[in-house]
Amino acid sequence: MLTLEFFLIISAALFSLGFAAVLTRRNVIMILIGIELMLSSANLNFIAFWRFGPDPDALTGVLFVLFSIAVAAAEAAVGLALIILIYRHFKSTNTFNFSLLNG
Amino acid sequence: MSTTAAFIAYSVLTLVTLGAALAAVSLRNIVHCGLSLALAFVGVAGFYILLGAEFVGFIQLLVYVGAVAVLIMFVILLTRPDGDPQPFTFDRLRRALPGLGIALAVFLVITISIRTSESLRAGAPDDAGVSIEALGHKLVTSHLLPLQITGVLLTAALIGAVLFAMKEDNN
Structure with missing residues (x-):
């Protein structure tokens, strides 16, 4: 039978994969993909805790995830606009080339 | 099910x-x-x-x-x-090793803490489905302010994204 920890471990694996992408990849789009994966894993945690929590009728987790998805959409739009702007300036999406603030 | x-x-x-x-x-x-x-x-x-x-x-x-x-x-x-x-080269893999190690450590810490906590082993209470009617009712009563703020945020993000990606023609 499915218990809460099954879903929490999936969520932890998703988070770690996204985290690994943020830490190791050199392309800003790949870093954004990692951030999106980590956001998804947090949302999955909210839904899992809502489903297995003591009071599912309160709908708290579902409402939180709805707002979280809206904020994530806004974040993706602004982040991708920034990537377009940076690409236009540096003609590259590799973080090695963005060393303007490097001391 | x-x-x-x-x-x-x-x-x-x-x-x-x-x-x-x-x-x-x-x-x-x-x-x-x-x-x-x-x-x-x-x-x-x-x-x-x-x-x-x-x-x-x-x-x-x-x-x-x-x-x-x-x-x-x-x-x-x-x-x-x-x-x-x-x-793929082993040199690239070697440079990625610290990041991969940190991510693996994070995964292991979370997994071990999940596996060792007793309270997470309980099954679901019952087949609780979410009715869209109740959800909509909550959105426009108790969660009205967050809903409005989300609307403002999405508008701001839309305008900001357009401004960012617009062509710079003043220089």
């Missing part, structure tokens, strides 16, 4: 989601990464539906797969990567 059917659905969704997420973060061709990300989002939406939050699952399909993944694909196609995808 019977226990066996739920377990089979869980196993299939786990394979699809984690496989697609692994492909999304590890493939060399970034177009393949974007497409795998869309598949991983579909898997997460499946998990929502399996957990009884059908409405959130469809919202996830609509917003993440339909909008965010497509937006990422657009940006991938608008920006050209620096040359062809580089082949």
Whole structure:
């Protein structure tokens, strides 16, 4: 039978994969993909805790995830606009080339 | 849903989601990464539906797969990567090792703490489904202010994104 920890471990694996992408990849789009994966894993945690929590009728987790998805959409739009702007300036999406603030 | 059917659905969704997420973060061709990300989002939406939050699952399909993944694909196609995808070498793997080690450590710490806590082993209380009517009622009564703020935030993000991506013609 499915218990809460099954879903929490999936969520932890998703988070770690996204985290690994943020830490190791050199392309800003790949870093954004990692951030999106980590956001998804947090949302999955909210839904899992809502489903297995003591009071599912309160709908708290579902409402939180709805707002979280809206904020994530806004974040993706602004982040991708920034990537377009940076690409236009540096003609590259590799973080090695963005060393303007490097001391 | 019977226990066996739920377990089979869980196993299939786990394979699809984690496989697609692994492909999304590890493939060399970034177009393949974007497409795998869309598949991983579909898997997460499946998990929502399996957990009884059908409405959130469809919202996830609509917003993440339909909008965010497509937006990422657009940006991938608008920006050209620096040359062809580089082949796999052990030198590149060695440079990525510290990051991979930290991510693995995070995964192990979370997993061990999940496995050792007794209170997470309980099953679901009952087959609680979420009615969209109750959800909509809550959105416009007790959660009205967050809903309005989300609207303002989305408008601000839209204007900001357009401003950022606009052509700089003053210099």
